[in-house]
Amino acid sequence: MYFERIVSEGLSHFSYIIGNGGEAVVIDPRRDCDIYIKKTIKEDMRITHILETHRNEDYLIGSLELSSQTGAEIWHADTQWDYKYGQAVEEGQKWKLGNMVLEALHTPGHTPGSMSYLLHDPSGTPWMVFCGDALFAGDVGRVDLMGMDRAEEMAGMLYDSLFQKLLPLGDEVLLNPAHGMGSVCGASIAPRMWTSIGLERKLNPRIQAKNKQEFISTTVKELERPPYFKQMERLNLEGPHILGFLPYLFPLSLQEFSDKKKQSHVLDTRMELDFSSAFVPDSLSIWLDGIASFAGWFLSYDRPVLLVTEAEDPTKIVRLLLRMGYDDLEGFLSGGIHSWLLHGKPAGSIHTLMVQDFCRELDKKEQLWILDVRSNEELDQNGRITGAHHIHITQLPNQMSDVPKDIPVYIFCGSGLRSMIAASLLKRNGWDQLSVILGGFAGWNSITCPIQKPDK
Amino acid sequence: MYFERIVSEGLSHFSYIIGNGGEAVVIDPRRDCDIYIKKTIKEDMRITHILETHRNEDYLIGSLELSSQTGAEIWHADTQWDYKYGQAVEEGQKWKLGNMVLEALHTPGHTPGSMSYLLHDPSGTPWMVFCGDALFAGDVGRVDLMGMDRAEEMAGMLYDSLFQKLLPLGDEVLLNPAHGMGSVCGASIAPRMWTSIGLERKLNPRIQAKNKQEFISTTVKELERPPYFKQMERLNLEGPHILGFLPYLFPLSLQEFSDKKKQSHVLDTRMELDFSSAFVPDSLSIWLDGIASFAGWFLSYDRPVLLVTEAEDPTKIVRLLLRMGYDDLEGFLSGGIHSWLLHGKPAGSIHTLMVQDFCRELDKKEQLWILDVRSNEELDQNGRITGAHHIHITQLPNQMSDVPKDIPVYIFCGSGLRSMIAASLLKRNGWDQLSVILGGFAGWNSITCPIQKPDK
Amino acid sequence: MYFERIVSEGLSHFSYIIGNGGEAVVIDPRRDCDIYIKKTIKEDMRITHILETHRNEDYLIGSLELSSQTGAEIWHADTQWDYKYGQAVEEGQKWKLGNMVLEALHTPGHTPGSMSYLLHDPSGTPWMVFCGDALFAGDVGRVDLMGMDRAEEMAGMLYDSLFQKLLPLGDEVLLNPAHGMGSVCGASIAPRMWTSIGLERKLNPRIQAKNKQEFISTTVKELERPPYFKQMERLNLEGPHILGFLPYLFPLSLQEFSDKKKQSHVLDTRMELDFSSAFVPDSLSIWLDGIASFAGWFLSYDRPVLLVTEAEDPTKIVRLLLRMGYDDLEGFLSGGIHSWLLHGKPAGSIHTLMVQDFCRELDKKEQLWILDVRSNEELDQNGRITGAHHIHITQLPNQMSDVPKDIPVYIFCGSGLRSMIAASLLKRNGWDQLSVILGGFAGWNSITCPIQKPDK
Amino acid sequence: MYFERIVSEGLSHFSYIIGNGGEAVVIDPRRDCDIYIKKTIKEDMRITHILETHRNEDYLIGSLELSSQTGAEIWHADTQWDYKYGQAVEEGQKWKLGNMVLEALHTPGHTPGSMSYLLHDPSGTPWMVFCGDALFAGDVGRVDLMGMDRAEEMAGMLYDSLFQKLLPLGDEVLLNPAHGMGSVCGASIAPRMWTSIGLERKLNPRIQAKNKQEFISTTVKELERPPYFKQMERLNLEGPHILGFLPYLFPLSLQEFSDKKKQSHVLDTRMELDFSSAFVPDSLSIWLDGIASFAGWFLSYDRPVLLVTEAEDPTKIVRLLLRMGYDDLEGFLSGGIHSWLLHGKPAGSIHTLMVQDFCRELDKKEQLWILDVRSNEELDQNGRITGAHHIHITQLPNQMSDVPKDIPVYIFCGSGLRSMIAASLLKRNGWDQLSVILGGFAGWNSITCPIQKPDK
Numbered sequence A, B, C, D: 001m002y003f004e005r006i007v008s009e010g011l012s013h014f015s016y017i018i019g020n021g022g023e024a025v026v027i028d029p030r031r032d033c034d035i036y037i038k039k040t041i042k043e044d045m046r047i048t049h050i051l052e053t054h055r056n057e058d059y060l061i062g063s064l065e066l067s068s069q070t071g072a073e074i075w076h077a078d079t080q081w082d083y084k085y086g087q088a089v090e091e092g093q094k095w096k097l098g099n100m101v102l103e104a105l106h107t108p109g110h111t112p113g114s115m116s117y118l119l120h121d122p123s124g125t126p127w128m129v130f131c132g133d134a135l136f137a138g139d140v141g142r143v144d145l146m147g148m149d150r151a152e153e154m155a156g157m158l159y160d161s162l163f164q165k166l167l168p169l170g171d172e173v174l175l176n177p178a179h180g181m182g183s184v185c186g187a188s189i190a191p192r193m194w195t196s197i198g199l200e201r202k203l204n205p206r207i208q209a210k211n212k213q214e215f216i217s218t219t220v221k222e223l224e225r226p227p228y229f230k231q232m233e234r235l236n237l238e239g240p241h242i243l244g245f246l247p248y249l250f251p252l253s254l255q256e257f258s259d260k261k262k263q264s265h266v267l268d269t270r271m272e273l274d275f276s277s278a279f280v281p282d283s284l285s286i287w288l289d290g291i292a293s294f295a296g297w298f299l300s301y302d303r304p305v306l307l308v309t310e311a312e313d314p315t316k317i318v319r320l321l322l323r324m325g326y327d328d329l330e331g332f333l334s335g336g337i338h339s340w341l342l343h344g345k346p347a348g349s350i351h352t353l354m355v356q357d358f359c360r361e362l363d364k365k366e367q368l369w370i371l372d373v374r375s376n377e378e379l380d381q382n383g384r385i386t387g388a389h390h391i392h393i394t395q396l397p398n399q400m401s402d403v404p405k406d407i408p409v410y411i412f413c414g415s416g417l418r419s420m421i422a423a424s425l426l427k428r429n430g431w432d433q434l435s436v437i438l439g440g441f442a443g444w445n446s447i448t449c450p451i452q453k454p455d456k
Helices: A034-042 A063-070 A148-169 A197-203 A212-219 A228-238 A254-261 A272-277 A288-298 A315-322 A336-342 A355-364 A376-382 A393-402 A417-428 A440-446 B034-042 B063-070 B148-169 B197-203 B212-219 B228-238 B254-261 B272-277 B288-298 B315-322 B336-342 B355-364 B376-382 B393-402 B417-428 B440-446 C034-042 C063-070 C148-169 C197-203 C212-219 C228-238 C254-261 C272-277 C288-298 C315-322 C336-342 C355-364 C376-382 C393-402 C417-428 C440-446 D034-042 D063-070 D148-169 D197-203 D212-219 D228-238 D254-261 D272-277 D288-298 D315-322 D336-342 D355-364 D376-382 D393-402 D417-427 D440-446
Strands: A002-008 A013-020 A023-027 A046-051 A073-076 A094-097 A100-106 A115-120 A126-132 A174-177 A265-268 A305-308 A329-333 A351-353 A369-372 A409-412 A434-437 B002-008 B013-020 B023-027 B046-051 B073-076 B094-097 B100-106 B115-120 B126-132 B174-177 B265-268 B305-308 B329-333 B351-353 B369-372 B388-390 B409-412 B434-437 C002-008 C013-020 C023-027 C046-051 C073-076 C094-097 C100-106 C115-120 C126-132 C174-177 C265-268 C305-308 C329-333 C351-353 C369-372 C409-412 C434-437 D002-008 D013-020 D023-027 D046-051 D073-076 D094-097 D100-106 D115-120 D126-132 D174-177 D265-268 D305-308 D329-333 D351-353 D369-372 D409-412 D434-437
Touching: A002 A034, A013 A034, A013 A094, A013 A174, A023 A034, A023 A094, A034 A046, A034 A063, A046 A063, A063 A073, A100 A148, A115 A148, A126 A148, A148 A197, A148 A212, A174 A197, A228 A288, A254 A305, A254 A329, A272 A351, A272 A417, A272 D272, A288 A315, A288 A393, A288 A417, A329 A336, A336 D440, A351 A355, A355 A434, A355 A440, A376 A440, A393 A417, A409 A417, A409 A440, A417 A434, A434 A440, A440 D336, B002 B034, B013 B034, B013 B094, B013 B174, B023 B094, B034 B046, B034 B063, B046 B063, B063 B073, B100 B148, B115 B148, B126 B148, B148 B197, B148 B212, B174 B197, B228 B288, B254 B305, B254 B329, B272 B351, B272 B417, B272 C272, B288 B315, B288 B393, B288 B417, B329 B336, B336 C440, B351 B355, B355 B434, B355 B440, B376 B440, B393 B417, B409 B417, B409 B440, B417 B434, B434 B440, B440 C336, C002 C034, C013 C034, C013 C094, C013 C174, C023 C094, C034 C046, C034 C063, C046 C063, C063 C073, C100 C148, C115 C148, C126 C148, C148 C197, C148 C212, C174 C197, C228 C288, C254 C305, C254 C329, C272 C351, C272 C417, C288 C315, C288 C393, C288 C417, C329 C336, C351 C355, C355 C434, C355 C440, C376 C440, C393 C417, C409 C417, C409 C440, C417 C434, C434 C440, D002 D034, D013 D034, D013 D094, D013 D174, D023 D094, D034 D046, D034 D063, D046 D063, D063 D073, D100 D148, D115 D148, D126 D148, D148 D197, D148 D212, D174 D197, D228 D288, D254 D305, D254 D329, D272 D351, D272 D417, D288 D315, D288 D393, D288 D417, D329 D336, D351 D355, D355 D434, D355 D440, D376 D440, D393 D417, D409 D417, D409 D440, D417 D434, D434 D440
Parallel strands: A023 A046, A046 A073, A126 A174, A265 A305, A305 A329, A351 A434, A369 A409, A409 A434, B023 B046, B046 B073, B126 B174, B265 B305, B305 B329, B351 B434, B369 B388, B369 B409, B409 B434, C023 C046, C046 C073, C126 C174, C265 C305, C305 C329, C351 C434, C369 C409, C409 C434, D023 D046, D046 D073, D126 D174, D265 D305, D305 D329, D351 D434, D369 D409, D409 D434
Antiparallel strands: A002 A013, A013 A023, A094 A100, A100 A115, A115 A126, B002 B013, B013 B023, B094 B100, B100 B115, B115 B126, C002 C013, C013 C023, C094 C100, C100 C115, C115 C126, D002 D013, D013 D023, D094 D100, D100 D115, D115 D126
8 A cells, every 4th residue: 555645835726646556646636647647657556537626726737747647547526617628526536546436525614516535544544635625734625706795605515624524534544635834715724734534623713613603703814815816727727738747948048048038938947145146137037945925926828938957957946837837948048147247248136134133224214114025924923113104015016006106114024034025026017226135024023122012 | 743654665664753832752663764854844844752552563663763864853662672772651650742742641562561652733632643453444453462371461452542542533524544454463454544442442353342351352352473573572672783774785706705605594585486496505585575574474583684685775674674673784785696507507496387287287196295384274264275384484484394305395375475485495595496386276176177176 | 077988787878967067968878868967967057968979789779768857959870770869960060068079970881880989088189089990899899780781891890990090090099989898899808997098909810910901800800780770770860769767667467467467568677597496387487687688589579578676676577678779668576476386376487407517417318408608709719518519599489499499408608697598598498308507617727627628 | 807997086086997808907996995896796806916006195005905805816006105004016017807918117207116007808819008197188297296395306217117117118008097087196188088108298298298308397386185195195005994984973962962063173075154153163075075175174083073064975085085094083963054053042143145136346445355265277278366365275275375364355256156165264263354256256257347358
């Protein structure tokens, strides 16, 4: 018997390989699907079935890609929607996997047609359940994706799925959700990376609701929705473009890069300290590990993407961007930012300063504007900076005009990373007097400053 | 939070890394401990503590090795014995790991001082338990290691450990034992590689005992004990020789190999089909994946070991043998068996035949002797071959004289692999009329033969 | 400046990457061309040009594949033939590579339109020459490929190419041919893997010819020509099927394998000792490292190929077969030959014996037939076995009827590897009394036997 | 036959493995010698001999390390010095390697006892020569290491070695020196990574000398000598500390790092853009690929080394530092500079600006001081910046007092990398008004500025 959870970092997406008797099933594969094929070949197994738990919004499902390379059958949940490929799963449907059985359970709520898959032990006893976005460690799936007008209805469905389908499976049953901590699909998933039905019954705050009404009222909430969700929803029904293999990303000479720049977006994946010193004008700054969370907010699909990176091997970036459907990658700047500078090309820069220096600045500066780009949750949990204006990083494109252009703007986030995204957005829209506070709120919180400390 | 189970194949040994807040604990490390160090460095963590669940018999614990390379503290269970290094764990002792706590639970039975380690969630709720050899998926630890005269006493202790300590932790608690299916530490561990207290409560046949007496009577059983256990017990108390790093295994020229051969054991790790055609005289045949299970029975520590292999990279063999304390590895035959043959050196061979041919043989041969080297359990479960003489492979050295030398001997096991071990043992003790049945009992069972089928 | 020789083992094929100033040229790429792309991306370079030295017969050129993945231009030599893609190189044509220049030299002889490419140092001085199959270490390219009626003409051309074009470049110029020792493109390439014009002038026996006439008379010789050459010639002009990426080879269940077996060829890539003990009936035995040399002789393109292997990772086999245009690979037997045996499927076997045993056999056997499958060159160099019948392995399909079916046949080669190919060919054509001599002529030569020793 | 050049980047050091018939010789091994062992084991060979071409000054020779792990014999050149281990090579000494012979040639000049090793083809013809630091591509070994008073004498010896020993071997002989472009052992080694005696005879400017006198006068020159050379010279005679294996570098918590900081040197290996934004106070900045060239100038051996890095895997840094005898490595800052900032620890920063901005600065600033840290050779070749003060980076520690503290200092080098080393040195000695020009002279040279252009 073979079981492996494949973690796709950034999206905090969990997919699964379950194998037995030479055959394997993959649940919710990602698009760069070579990992499932290589692992199963190494185990002398064939992938015969691909099961989806729901129509995803946050990444491109790899079912069609994986099927085209292996011949495996695709089975869809959420078949109320018009899938262009694969087959419709029905409640109670079973698949044999050697001496074990996988069984479909309808567990709607996150989406109307969400399915869970229950793996039985050879004796027929429930062993593990793959519950998609119905139930996470410490959280439940969001119910606002059908629109806020249907959110109560969806929350009600989810209550029934949890309390009538999943929890009754038994405390001992191992729980394998589709996401871990850090995913946008759950507001506050816990770092409990392995869990069971019973652990969630005890520890998951949502499951503590005394009744359906209380569950609905605490669960219905509008969460943010990156613009790329629309693209994912559509492509996951139509089937994204088949890649065939992981495309190469080629180096571009300075000349090629400069020529293509006008018709492209430039994405700079270096860390914030590096970016601040020099960057290709008009670049969007998103550090490598932030791509999965932020590209979908700020990088549109309307033009090809050019990359400025620090790593020699751009494969990781390609994987991250393909998972979100950014297929039109033109290449990366050969020699990186150093090549740009060595040729004397004009580069941008963003002023940075330490929290200590900012303290001193506050004393002397007559006029300044503090921009805090953290989320509401972070403000509530960790405190606010007196006098700061709050615009969550994701809302900055819509509220940019609130930021003054004529006085110095000091940008705060938790650490400095998101501040640099914000600074790069403002910079390419004409703001000039920008400073990023390095260490962010964490650093701020660690020192004693002559100004009033954040409320808690 | 970081959690990883490290599986050492062959021994089916599970060790664990648990990390949080930049620090990590390793439970029951193996001797070739580079894997723990590399993984934790990659995660930007330091190993600060090494916890042992019990004094092991089946492999060399890597605590001292890992401590010498990292400075981590060693904590022993079974401190009734005279450890030469490390410190004694006490029931209830706690270790902080970031915002989580690990707690020692005394769970004797497999050994008198066995400890389990309970990992609490940051909220203080029991999350996972590392139970050593107390409880496995589908089995419990063996109780015969203190001698059969103390087996009932040990079984009683184990009952209390299970029913008063482990099961009360709650069905939802995840269970992390020290072994998986295939280990000699449990007779019938299930292939349920991930499990919970509740799954074991439901599915583990030993836990179904109605009371302590029934538990004792079904659990007390004398299992086989490879001779190398003695060596492991002693070295695990004294601390094995510190390696510092994984030693290289060098190729030996034909001349060097021949010269050293007289004072050494030759271990041939090729598959049985390959071995049968030609081997260095007096070699012991144990195929690579069988080393962990069989070297401890047939390979003594009294002389250095010379290897004949098929793989270019002998690292895997070195790891397997070092885990069992075979430190005196002289090298491998450069060019492998082909070098031997190309120089016209006399080689041994073992006759093999398919089950169909054996069927025909049975009809015509006047005199023959069938040797079945499978275990009693296999005979009971899968059936017997009419007319076969049964000597379990592990007992062959003691019962060799029962095998006739003057008539053809046909050797059976499940597949042909263990038969080849048996044949190599007999061959170097002077038996000549040996044949190994390829496909073994599995092949035999798949065809229709003119002789009476095995009883079931 | 970047320079790397890529060695494709088996074919002993040398291709080259030369890079400078962010751009790279590849000379004579192989079909599985990922290696050139990965290496150049790592060096921050783009492949801009692909240069061919001649129309190859012994492998599929990867120009079209590499161009389709990188956009590089393809330049052909031998443009007297009707290429379906790429452009025609002309004598004297130059390509700039940073501050260096590559220049085409027409060096016919091996083929009518063979080209060499001379790399100049930045100062303009000749530095290295990539001479294709014109000149090797210790040998020159074969001249019989246009037919023996044109061989003298071709040898004359080659003489002029060598003595008027290549040697005059200067003794100090480094020589980079398209093949090393072991290739079928030169009968006796030396193990001098790095060489210069001057070293060849001194050491290459062909260059010692006193005049054109002597060169022609020693060079014109008909060498063997595997049947797959025809396929390579055609495909190299048309452009082979574009792979896009290295295909996966999937495991096939015993049932799938058995079903497909009737319409397929079974190729068994295990070593000869392993094969001899048990194999799927009608398999062709070619050990892994012998594929490049022997598949083209014995494996036809008329049916798909099924594989029986010993390695877990079949990637190496896929590469070897794709280089020769065997694209129709159906998969490998899951579980290998053991799976076959465990299911009691009837298997073939070939009797093997050591040279010592064969000596004894010779004394007692009344009738036997010794088949020596070595080449004429080997017989001349190393000696013959008295009484042996000689059929070179490559001629066996045509001369099979010379081998008697009714008396025991003992097969010899240099080591035992080619003997097993021969045995597998004879076996599937109905021969039954076959024995392979392990260690072959090398083993035979190492011992003293009661029969007359080979003439020398 | 096996031949491989092992390139140690940074030092541009070439070592060699030559193997034949199961045995191998290593010439001038580096200290982290695992690469030789792994490669030879993979080729089924034993390393039997280690040959040194001379007593090195620029790195620790790995002979003793490699011998302790393999048992190979060590043979020294320069045996006029008092080696504490190994044996003395003599002119004309020969070693058999299968059917080939290696022969020692005394080729003094770089050092008094330098040896070259000539590899003969099996026919006895000279094939390759391993000439240590006697002759490079485009340069010859420096002759100033015995002191300038003996430089003429050494240059005379070198002339004889080149013109009477090496060149007479023949134009066709392949040349394998101990260094490539970028080494401190030759002032201007060419990028001709593979060469022959004849290519050097034609292209090497030093070999063009019309007679011994001219050779001496153009060759005698005092080159810079990093302070660590003394350490290397001593340790290479005594034998450096045996490592046994490549040590791990562990992460240090912020607390541990801070505690150790007082008694240690902090080396920050990030790129200059990253470093400039924030660094641990008093750090020395040397980017990763600059370590081999610059650590020996600025990092003393008197205290342990703490690291701040950007890479997850610090193995490459460990290798670079061990090659220069920096064995006392305490660990790296866990979480890197971000951890420092998130805890609000005070960090340093260096102002940076683009060349365009500096142009504008020049117009308006009343007082400023331009520091150019390039070498004399670079100034001569590429031009000077009008008004700049020149102190080569290596001389900065001695001439620091020439740099004014009270006016802004703008630092130039070729690119910005060495400028950041200079800035970090000045900063920790109390300078504050420092700016580094990004893109350096290369960038400067690419644009048109309102100030007078550098002389050429």
